[in-house]
Amino acid sequence: MNNPLVAIQNLSVGYQTQKVLENVTFEIAPNDFVGVIGPNGGGKTTLIRTILGLIPYWEGSIRYHIKSSKIGYLPQINPIDKDFPISVFDVVLSGLAGKKGLWKKFNPDDKIYALSLLEQAGIIHLKNKSIGRLSGGQMQRALLCRALMNQPELLILDEPSTFVDNQFEHELFGWLKSLNQNMAILMVSHDLGIISSHVKTIACVNRKLHYHQSNKITQEQLTHYNCPIKLITHGEVPHQVLAPHKL
Amino acid sequence: MQAIIDLFSYTFINHAFMAALLSSIICGVLGTYIVSKRMVFISGGITHASFGGIGMAFYFGMPPFLGATLFAMISALGIEWISKKGNVRNDSSIGILWSLGMAIGIIFVYITPGFTPNLMSYLFGSILTVSASELWVMAVLAAFVVIFFSVFYRPILFFAFDEGFAKSQKAPVNFLNYTMILLIALGIVMNIKVAGIILVMSMLTLPQNTANLFSNNFKRIIIYSIVISFVGTMAGLAGSFWLGIPTGAAIIFTLSFIFFLAKLIKMVYERRNRQSNEQITDSVNG
Numbered sequence: 001m002n003n004p005l006v007a008i009q010n011l012s013v014g015y016q017t018q019k020v021l022e023n024v025t026f027e028i029a030p031n032d033f034v035g036v037i038g039p040n041g042g043g044k045t046t047l048i049r050t051i052l053g054l055i056p057y058w059e060g061s062i063r064y065h066i067k068s069s070k071i072g073y074l075p076q077i078n079p080i081d082k083d084f085p086i087s088v089f090d091v092v093l094s095g096l097a098g099k100k101g102l103w104k105k106f107n108p109d110d111k112i113y114a115l116s117l118l119e120q121a122g123i124i125h126l127k128n129k130s131i132g133r134l135s136g137g138q139m140q141r142a143l144l145c146r147a148l149m150n151q152p153e154l155l156i157l158d159e160p161s162t163f164v165d166n167q168f169e170h171e172l173f174g175w176l177k178s179l180n181q182n183m184a185i186l187m188v189s190h191d192l193g194i195i196s197s198h199v200k201t202i203a204c205v206n207r208k209l210h211y212h213q214s215n216k217i218t219q220e221q222l223t224h225y226n227c228p229i230k231l232i233t234h235g236e237v238p239h240q241v242l243a244p245h246k247l
Numbered sequence: 248m249q250a251i252i253d254l255f256s257y258t259f260i261n262h263a264f265m266a267a268l269l270s271s272i273i274c275g276v277l278g279t280y281i282v283s284k285r286m287v288f289i290s291g292g293i294t295h296a297s298f299g300g301i302g303m304a305f306y307f308g309m310p311p312f313l314g315a316t317l318f319a320m321i322s323a324l325g326i327e328w329i330s331k332k333g334n335v336r337n338d339s340s341i342g343i344l345w346s347l348g349m350a351i352g353i354i355f356v357y358i359t360p361g362f363t364p365n366l367m368s369y370l371f372g373s374i375l376t377v378s379a380s381e382l383w384v385m386a387v388l389a390a391f392v393v394i395f396f397s398v399f400y401r402p403i404l405f406f407a408f409d410e411g412f413a414k415s416q417k418a419p420v421n422f423l424n425y426t427m428i429l430l431i432a433l434g435i436v437m438n439i440k441v442a443g444i445i446l447v448m449s450m451l452t453l454p455q456n457t458a459n460l461f462s463n464n465f466k467r468i469i470i471y472s473i474v475i476s477f478v479g480t481m482a483g484l485a486g487s488f489w490l491g492i493p494t495g496a497a498i499i500f501t502l503s504f505i506f507f508l509a510k511l512i513k514m515v516y517e518r519r520n521r522q523s524n525e526q527i528t529d530s531v532n533g
Binding site for chain 1: 279283285407409411413415416417418419423459462464465
């Protein structure tokens with residue numbers, strides 16, 4: 001068994017006086033592809049922001065067996081300032097913000113790598129556009145390029161499939177699957193359909209965290225863990241089974 | 248033409264010209280950062296808080312701009328610290344600082360025995376009375392701001408665009424934020440002499456928003472802002488000369504006029520473009 005990239009133990013996190021996550025114990029193994037599911041307000045985003053060191057935690061510990069400059073991060077695109085005067089190319093380059101700090105210069109190799117990522121994402125023709133001119137799907141691609149800029153060993157994605165059309169969703173998961181051969185991925189999504197068919201393991205976050213070593217979700221698990229979300233089953237034809245209505 | 252050349256034989260006109268150039272550079276650079284990062288209200292708070300320092304300096308017999316600098320820097324650091332904590336209503340604290348600074352200033356000016364200083368010149372600026380030593384200080388700050396932005400251009404741009412992401416990469420975001428807010432405080436104080444407390448905000452926002460109409464590139468917005476700011480300031484000065492109105496107000500009026508004119512031109516231009524595009528589509532479809 002390899003060492004986990006990140007080991008979280010008995011973690012509690014909250015804002016002001018309100019506790020959002022309680023007693024979370026969880027490890028991210030190399031090459032795992034974890035789908036983080038759970039109801040809105042259940043603490044999914046809080047969990048990943050805590051792992052990224054953006055929120056201080058109250059209790060417990062997080063141990064990293066990975067350099068912080070080797071964690072790639074794709075935040076939700078809603079808070080991105082669409083009026084900010086910055087080009088798509090510069091946004092991608094900013095993925096090295098931590099590695100370069102204040103003093104280190106960007107060299108030609110960095111720029112070539114940024115262009116190759118834009119090429120892979122199919123948005124190389126948009127490189128000089130300002131970020132706000134992009135559609136939702138194009139912006140997701142640009143932000144994914146930024147997250148990949150530091151050649152991460154752990155890629156953390158917060159709702160990567162919002163504002164994205166079916167065509168790109170398909171491409172995105174194809175891309176993530178090939179990336180997953182070289183890095184662990186932790187992906188938050190409220191869309192269980194997407195998660196279940198692409199990830200290897202599932203973490204259900206609703207104040208507490210429950211980790212499943214498989215990507216199959218059963219009714220009992222959901223009821224037990226109080227995860228009120230849509231249920232997915234596998235079959236010949238992709239289909240969804242909705243959880244029964246409460247009486 | 249001769250009349251204009253004659254004007255420059257006056258020292259105060261030369262000084263005003265230099266002051267306009269230097270403050271256009273300082274405000275063009277810092278204002279682009281302020282507008283892009285949506286810090287206009289924060290800058291307004293710092294500007295008005297510095298009036299408290301001016302009032303206290305009068306009372307204690309210190310140079311007013313020393314007081315303004317101290318107050319501006321302390322309030323700048325305070326605002327940055329509060330917004331870093333993030334659990335206080337940020338805009339409310341700025342509003343409190345804004346009005347408290349003004350109140351402290353008025354109180355201390357009022358209880359200062361003897362003469363009453365010309366408050367109008369601090370509120371609305373007096374570009375025609377800028378001294379040589381003040382010009383030197385402005386020149387040093389302008390040079391520093393330009394060099395600082397050239398050296399740290401990418402970190403400044405990247406951290407400002409998405410602070411959360413930069414922090415997730417363990418980039419020195421807080422350090423740069425504190426440095427930037429101190430630089431902004433200094434820039435504001437230096438421009439109080441030119442534009443005054445009430446009007447300095449316009450120097451930091453009007454040229455930048457005008458420039459933003461024509462470019463979405465951070466570097467270009469800076470350069471356009473400097474040009475627009477300088478042209479507007481000189482035109483405003485000329486107007487104030489010939490119409491006999493206060494300089495600060497005339498400058499801001501000119502800058503606003505340029506902004507609305509630019510916006511109008513852009514609207515007409517875009518409408519015409521759209522119409523010609525529609526005609527092309529029509530002829531293709533037809």
